[in-house]
Amino acid sequence: xxxLKISGSILGLIFGxxxxxxxxCATKGVQPEKLGAxxxxxxxxxxxxxxxxxxxxxxxxxxxxxxxxxxASLTADETEKIVAFLKMAN
Amino acid sequence: MKNMAVICTCILLFLGGGLFAQExxxxxxxxxxxxxxxxxxxxxxMRGYAHSxxxxxxxxxxFVGGSFNPIFLWQQSERLLFEGxxxxxxxxxxxxxxxxxxxxxxxxxxxxxxxxxxxLLPFGIFGDRLHPRWINRLPTNPLGFTHDAxxxxxxxxxxxxxxxxxxxxxxxxxxxxxxxxxxxNEGMVDAEEGGQLHYANYNDNNKNxxxxxxxxxxxxxxxxxxxxxxxQRGKVGDTDSEYADVSATMLAVDxxxxxxxxxxxxxxxxxxxxxxxSVSDASYISPEDPTGTTEYTFENKSNAWFARAALKPAxxxxxxxxxxxxxxxxxxMTLAEGAAWATDQTQIxxxxxxxxxxxxxxxxxxxxxxxAAESDHGEGGGRTTGLTGGGAEEAAGGHGEPSGNAFFVxxxxxx
Numbered sequence: 001x002x003x004l005k006i007s008g009s010i011l012g013l014i015f016g017x018x019x020x021x022x023x024x025c026a027t028k029g030v031q032p033e034k035l036g037a038x039x040x041x042x043x044x045x046x047x048x049x050x051x052x053x054x055x056x057x058x059x060x061x062x063x064x065x066x067x068x069x070x071x072a073s074l075t076a077d078e079t080e081k082i083v084a085f086l087k088m089a090n
Numbered sequence: 091m092k093n094m095a096v097i098c099t100c101i102l103l104f105l106g107g108g109l110f111a112q113e114x115x116x117x118x119x120x121x122x123x124x125x126x127x128x129x130x131x132x133x134x135x136m137r138g139y140a141h142s143x144x145x146x147x148x149x150x151x152x153f154v155g156g157s158f159n160p161i162f163l164w165q166q167s168e169r170l171l172f173e174g175x176x177x178x179x180x181x182x183x184x185x186x187x188x189x190x191x192x193x194x195x196x197x198x199x200x201x202x203x204x205x206x207x208x209x210l211l212p213f214g215i216f217g218d219r220l221h222p223r224w225i226n227r228l229p230t231n232p233l234g235f236t237h238d239a240x241x242x243x244x245x246x247x248x249x250x251x252x253x254x255x256x257x258x259x260x261x262x263x264x265x266x267x268x269x270x271x272x273x274x275n276e277g278m279v280d281a282e283e284g285g286q287l288h289y290a291n292y293n294d295n296n297k298n299x300x301x302x303x304x305x306x307x308x309x310x311x312x313x314x315x316x317x318x319x320x321x322q323r324g325k326v327g328d329t330d331s332e333y334a335d336v337s338a339t340m341l342a343v344d345x346x347x348x349x350x351x352x353x354x355x356x357x358x359x360x361x362x363x364x365x366x367x368s369v370s371d372a373s374y375i376s377p378e379d380p381t382g383t384t385e386y387t388f389e390n391k392s393n394a395w396f397a398r399a400a401l402k403p404a405x406x407x408x409x410x411x412x413x414x415x416x417x418x419x420x421x422x423m424t425l426a427e428g429a430a431w432a433t434d435q436t437q438i439x440x441x442x443x444x445x446x447x448x449x450x451x452x453x454x455x456x457x458x459x460x461x462a463a464e465s466d467h468g469e470g471g472g473r474t475t476g477l478t479g480g481g482a483e484e485a486a487g488g489h490g491e492p493s494g495n496a497f498f499v500x501x502x503x504x505x
Contacts, residue, residue, distance in 0.1 A: 042312050042313045042314070043313050045348050045357070045359075046313065046314075046316070046346060046348050047215075047219045047220065047225060047346075048224070048225045048448070048449065048504075049445065049448040049449065050448065051448055051449070052447070052448055055448075059133055060133075060135055062133065062165065063133045063135045063163050063165040063171075064135065064137075064163075066165055066168075066171050067163055067171060067173060069197075069203075070171060070173075070195045070197075070203055070205070070252075071173075071218075071219075072219070072254075073252055073253060073254035073263030073264075073265070073306065074254055075200070075201075075254045075255055075256055075261060076200040076201070077200075077256075
């Protein structure tokens, strides 16, 4: 039980430190106009590993990104740019 | 000489014309073939995932059949999408097929999507986003997030409005839903279970619908952090019973962070969620009384939470090391103190994964389970029931065995 509590505290510490570093690294100011590749890199890793653009055909990417727009509540603009990038990079 | 030149030109033109006509024919044929392959506006895609593994406990070990989950996606138009998932599992030598979800989404506007049917509830993030085996970084689910011991809902039938939009320098996303909601186990069949909630309902047991939602805030403009607040409330008792007015209020807070740690050439992924389920006061048949006439009551409030971290040195040069990911998770579940099914459990799971590609992984993990001593519980006896077992459906304790430490090797593939 004691070991569990200690491990719990360590995880809590990692959690706290990571939040602080994340806040420190984010650029400040109004959301700049971002490219599809950057949006893919930032968003498609949030829940699972970023998918390889070559994994699917253009038509398949349209369906998969629509699925993700619904499931991951991506914004409409993000989705549009990401799908254009994936179709170009596959 | 002049005549020769004219004749040669004529021959060349003739041949060239012939060649051109041949090219034109080929082009027409290729165009026809391509047109035949045109995907059309309505698309079907079959995806999904599968997993299985080896689980080693103190006195036993077993290869587990795991599951195969096909996912069907039909994109009827740019606005209309159907998603359906089946779960095919082996249970006690039988193949069991379950319906995980089946719903239609219609994109109403840039920031609003209507979903109807059976869907994964955005109550926190584990059920909605993290549970698929190729996404969950550990072979087991956290305490309180398993089929056997569930604190908080994961799927239900109903209607939902959801969406995401930019907000200031960051983004927000939201979901508002009305569903059947969980039902109350009145303890009539098994007195030891009185007061528990059943979540997987295809029919409602009353006219009241559960209302819930989640607000997700991504405060940073690189989308690396998300904090979510979820809630759900509704009556859970049977209309015609003395429990008709018993209701459940459920709350969850979740946290996600994915961050490149340049100094370590690694990606750090942190996820956490806390769930609380409170059922309003009611009396149930006391399991201590074999005649079934005495009633008892308790504070029906359960909590479950987990925090997990995964570190993947994805940017190192070493071809093997870059595919390895180190993982650790702490989870704790306390179920209704004073109830016959009360428990206080903690679990720590740690290990590493080897990624063959972005959605195929072999996971190695060691899991330590700890259940607080019986005397820690209230006057209800504080027995640990089978329900409160280990992390995975197959894990020790999941079927009424005492929970213990275990070693897991699982593989999962998303496709």
